[in-house]
Structures are given as C-alpha cells and as structure tokens.
Amino acid sequence: MILTIKNKDNFLKNFLNPISRLDASISLDLKETEVSTIVHNNSNIFLKATSQVETESYENRTLTLPDVIKLIKILSCIEQEDINLNIDTNCITYSDTNNKFKYHLFDSSVVNNNTFNFDKIDEIDFNTNFTLTREKNNSILKALPFVTESSKLYLSTKDGNVYAELSDKKLHNVDSYTTLISEKYNGEEINQELILDIELFRLVSTLSFQDCTIYINSKFKMLKIEMNIDNCKLLFVSTSFKN
Numbered sequence: 001m002i003l004t005i006k007n008k009d010n011f012l013k014n015f016l017n018p019i020s021r022l023d024a025s026i027s028l029d030l031k032e033t034e035v036s037t038i039v040h041n042n043s044n045i046f047l048k049a050t051s052q053v054e055t056e057s058y059e060n061r062t063l064t065l066p067d068v069i070k071l072i073k074i075l076s077c078i079e080q081e082d083i084n085l086n087i088d089t090n091c092i093t094y095s096d097t098n099n100k101f102k103y104h105l106f107d108s109s110v111v112n113n114n115t116f117n118f119d120k121i122d123e124i125d126f127n128t129n130f131t132l133t134r135e136k137n138n139s140i141l142k143a144l145p146f147v148t149e150s151s152k153l154y155l156s157t158k159d160g161n162v163y164a165e166l167s168d169k170k171l172h173n174v175d176s177y178t179t180l181i182s183e184k185y186n187g188e189e190i191n192q193e194l195i196l197d198i199e200l201f202r203l204v205s206t207l208s209f210q211d212c213t214i215y216i217n218s219k220f221k222m223l224k225i226e227m228n229i230d231n232c233k234l235l236f237v238s239t240s241f242k243n
Contacts, residue, residue, distance in 0.1 A: 001087040002056035003030070007230065008081050012072055014207055014232040015051040020068045021203050022047055025106070028063040030055070030087075035063075038116060044239045045200050046116045052231040061087065064106040074101050121237060126215035126224060130162050130185035132204075133211040140164050140201055143177040152241060153201060155216075155223075156193040157185060166198070194221055195241040207234070 005011050019026055023039040036050040065071055071092075075083075078099055086093045092103045144151065147166045151174075154165040162185050167176035194216065200223075204212070208229055215224040221240035227233070 001059055001061070003035075003085040003087055004054035004056070005083050005085065006052075006054070006081075008075060008078065008083050010208075010230045010232065011051055012075060014229045014234070015049055016068055016072050016075075017206060018047060018203055018234060019049055020072060021199075021206070024067055024069055026065050026068050028065065030061040030063060038118065040116060041197070041199065043197055043199075044241065045197055045203075046118075046237045048118045048235040048237075050233040063087065063092070066104070066106045071103055074103060077101075116237070118235065118237070121224065121235070124217055124220065124222065126187075126217045126222075128157075128185055128187040128190060128216040128218065129213055130182040131211050132181060132214050134205075134209060136179075136181045137201055137205055139179055140166065140181065140198075141205055143179065144198070146177055147175050151198055153196045153198050154193045155190065155196060157190045160184065162190075165193075188218065190216060190218055192218065192221070194223060196223065196238055197241070200225075200236060200238050204236075 019037060019039050022041040022045060026037050026039055028035050028037050032055055033052060034050050035053050036048065038046070038048050040046045078094070078096070080096065083094065090105050092105065094101050140153065143166055148168065151166045151168055154167060154169070156163050156165070160183070161180055162182035163178055164181045165176055165178040168174050204225065207227065209227055212225055212227050215226075216222070223238045223240075225234075225236040227236075
C-alpha cells in the first residue's frame with residue numbers, strides 16, 4: 001500500500017511532533033483519506049490527532065510505531081515535500097533518487113492507545129470558553145524560569161477576565177506568577193480554579209496557530225482545545241489535578 005503525504009513539513013510539525021511530545025510508541029489508524037491516533041502523557045493530557053492523507057491500494061491498517069521520534073528524524077532528511085511511503089506488513093519504506101530508508105513496525109498488539117473515549121467528549125457541555133492567542137500563551141511560558149519547571153498552571157476568572165497563575169500550591173515558599181490571558185470569556189465563571197499541566201501549553205506553543213478557543217467544563221474540571229491547522233486536526237483534552 002502506498003501512503004501519500006502532501007506537505008511533509010506540516011505533517012511533521014502539526015501531526016507527528018505533538019504526538020511525540022506525549023508518547024513515543026504509538027498506533028496509527030489508517031483509513032482511506034486520513035490517519036489518526038489517540039495518545040496521552042501518563043498524566044492528564046490526552047490528544048486525538050488526525051491528518052489528511054492519500055492512499056493507493058487502500059486497506060484498513062493499524063501501524064504501530066516503536067519510536068515516532070525516529071520516524072520524524074528520518075522523514076526530516078527527505079528534501080521533497082510530497083512523499084510516497086510504502087506500507088509493508090512489518091515496515092515502512094521510502095525511496096527516491098537521493099534517499100531511501102526502511103523503518104520497522106511493531107506488531108499491532110504491542111501498543112494500545114485506546115485509553116480515552118473521545119466520542120464521549122461530544123456529549124459534554126462546555127459551559128465556559130475563551131480565546132487564547134499565541135502571544136498570551138508565550139507570555140505564560142516566558143515566566144517559567146522565574147518559577148519552577150515543575151509548576152502547575154492555575155486557571156481562574158475574575159471581573160470578566162481569565163488569569164493563569166504558575167505555582168505549586170501544595171509546596172511551601174514557592175514563587176508564583178500570575179498573568180492576564182484573556183479580557184473576555186463566554187459563559188459561566190470558573191468557580192473553582194483548574195490546576196493544569198504546564199506541558200499542555202508548551203505543546204501548544206510548538207504549533208502553527210495565531211489563536212485557539214479553550215473550552216471548560218467546571219463540573220468535571222475538564223478543558224478542551226480543538227485546533228485545525230492545514231490538513232491536521234488536533235483535539236486536546238486535559239483534566240484538573242486535585243488540590
């Protein structure tokens with residue numbers, strides 16, 4: 001089977017790279033016009049990522065990658081932007097006039113990514129939402145050297161604004177930093193602050209976006225970000241840490 005990827009750099013940056021930040025060994029579900037996966041970081045960040053592709057001699061396949069970072073590195077060595085990958089039984093191969101490689105796959109039983117049912121997300125009513133710009137997201141990350149790298153992000157609303165605080169309130173004598181990240185939100189106030197993994201905002205910063213909408217369900221203390229970037233669709237879900 002031939003898998004055609006249009007715009008390799010976009011596929012790497014906005015599909016494989018965010019996946020690799022959460023898990024190294026993954027399973028890709030290959031359909032006729034798209035490839036998708038569900039990954040998580042063994043904590044409270046979940047991602048469903050989908051990319052549009054083209055296939056020749058299509059067959060329903062699950063591709064189990066032992067190390068997605070290695071695949072990113074070898075694909076980065078290819079100069080062409082539109083590439084054709086040959087999917088064999090136990091490997092992915094590529095060949096052009098200048099380069100060729102063979103990347104072996106695991107058996108599909110080795111990795112199981114079905115740890116989160118994203119279909120149920122559509123049934124949840126997110127009662128608060130606001131826009132997060134790339135600039136505001138970067139302003140959060142710039143403050144990390146001031147606090148600790150293990151800091152959590154505390155999300156709250158006050159006087160119609162949305163604030164993010166970097167700290168770890170379980171520890172004593174820990175520095176903190178608070179910044180305004182949105183001057184407007186729609187829906188209900190956040191009555192109890194959400195305690196989020198800062199890695200989510202690091203991950204979002206690597207993507208090619210100008211702004212995104214953050215959705216919050218206060219009852220389940222859940223946050224959702226849905227992003228469409230070129231041919232890639234990313235759905236992040238994160239739950240709040242306990243106080």
